[in-house]
Amino acid sequence: MMNTADDVIVPRTIPALWQAKRRKQPITMLTAYDASFARAADEAGIDVLLVGDSLGMVVQGQRDTLSVTLDDMVYHTQLVRRGAPGRLIMADMPFLSDSTVAQALASAGRLLQEGGADLVKIEGGEAKAPIIRALTDAGIPVCAHVGLLPQHVRQLGGYRVQGRDAEDAARILHDAEVLVEAGAVMVLVECVPGPLGTRLATALETPVIGIGAGNGVDGQVLVLHDLLGLNDHPPRFVRDFLRGRGSIGQALTAYVAAVRDRSFPAEHEGYI
Numbered sequence: 001m002m003n004t005a006d007d008v009i010v011p012r013t014i015p016a017l018w019q020a021k022r023r024k025q026p027i028t029m030l031t032a033y034d035a036s037f038a039r040a041a042d043e044a045g046i047d048v049l050l051v052g053d054s055l056g057m058v059v060q061g062q063r064d065t066l067s068v069t070l071d072d073m074v075y076h077t078q079l080v081r082r083g084a085p086g087r088l089i090m091a092d093m094p095f096l097s098d099s100t101v102a103q104a105l106a107s108a109g110r111l112l113q114e115g116g117a118d119l120v121k122i123e124g125g126e127a128k129a130p131i132i133r134a135l136t137d138a139g140i141p142v143c144a145h146v147g148l149l150p151q152h153v154r155q156l157g158g159y160r161v162q163g164r165d166a167e168d169a170a171r172i173l174h175d176a177e178v179l180v181e182a183g184a185v186m187v188l189v190e191c192v193p194g195p196l197g198t199r200l201a202t203a204l205e206t207p208v209i210g211i212g213a214g215n216g217v218d219g220q221v222l223v224l225h226d227l228l229g230l231n232d233h234p235p236r237f238v239r240d241f242l243r244g245r246g247s248i249g250q251a252l253t254a255y256v257a258a259v260r261d262r263s264f265p266a267e268h269e270g271y272i
């Protein structure tokens with residue numbers, strides 16, 4: 001069958017992601033760290049591949065993401081780009097690679113120029129607004145990561161739900177608005193009550209991608225290894241899509257279908 005422009009629900013540009021949001025077509029995102037899984041995810045029609053600093057945990061076996069280096073991120077972004085040459089690829093800015101404007105420009109520059117990423121993701125609240133503004137002005141698209149910030153795990157003392165009380169929820173919403181005002185083209189919100197995820201997606205024109213943020217956001221992201229059942233202590237928001245299926249390809253295809261028809265995440269796979 002011939003593809004027409006309207007069939008293409010697989011957005012490969014940032015404007016296409018905005019269009020998907022306007023059309024209420026859920027966006028699918030998945031982490032990838034190497035060429036083989038990038039190709040598998042590409043073939044399954046995942047919209048955006050995230051080279052997450054979660055690679056410190058699922059690939060390197062560390063207990064958190066703090067030790068991941070910019071060199072690690074550049075290397076894994078190269079691998080993912082080789083496996084999925086035509087796919088939108090987002091790369092995490094690792095811990096302390098984005099502390100000053102000059103350093104953030106140099107770090108993001110490497111992720112785009114050497115790694116082949118299309119955009120970068122920055123963890124943080126309002127304090128990251130000047131960084132996001134500078135990258136945006138330089139032509140580097142940025143996704144703002146709010147809610148649970150794994151790079152702040154030493155302050156938080158663990159990976160816990162954020163935005164549970166009204167004050168914290170208002171702060172997260174305010175942060176996201178400020179970061180979008182600074183130029184962020186996408187927002188990723190991690191580990192917040194479902195109603196807060198919905199409020200963010202409603203308040204912003206920008207696509208809001210959730211992980212553990214309920215079903216009312218504009219798209220979902222999961223860590224690849226979690227989706228394949230390789231997490232011994234999975235958070236609530238994880239579903240093992242390989243369980244009961246015959247192949248990794250089928251698991252990835254099932255994830256795409258479940259996000260698109262909004263059957264994932266179910267009520268019990270979120271926080272209240």
Ligand SMILES: Nc1nc(=O)c2c([nH]1)NC[C@@H]1CN(c3ccc(C(=O)N[C@@H](CCC(=O)O)C(=O)O)cc3)CN21
Nearest residue numbers: 054057058150159160161191223226231234235236237
């Ligand atoms: N494999 C993997 N999957 C992830 O989703 C992930 C990573 N690694 N590494 C970086 C961060 C850390 N993340 C995490 C890790 C644990 C929980 C967790 O156990 N959450 C508790 C919530 C406890 C509460 O109610 O506050 C849960 O039971 O869901 C959440 C997010 C998400 N990211």
Ligand SMILES: CC(C)C(=O)C(=O)O
Nearest residue numbers: 031052053054092211
């Ligand atoms: C959990 C997702 C959002 C992430 O930032 C990562 O994989 O590093």
Ligand SMILES: [Mg+2]
Nearest residue numbers: 052053054092
């Ligand atoms: Mg990350």
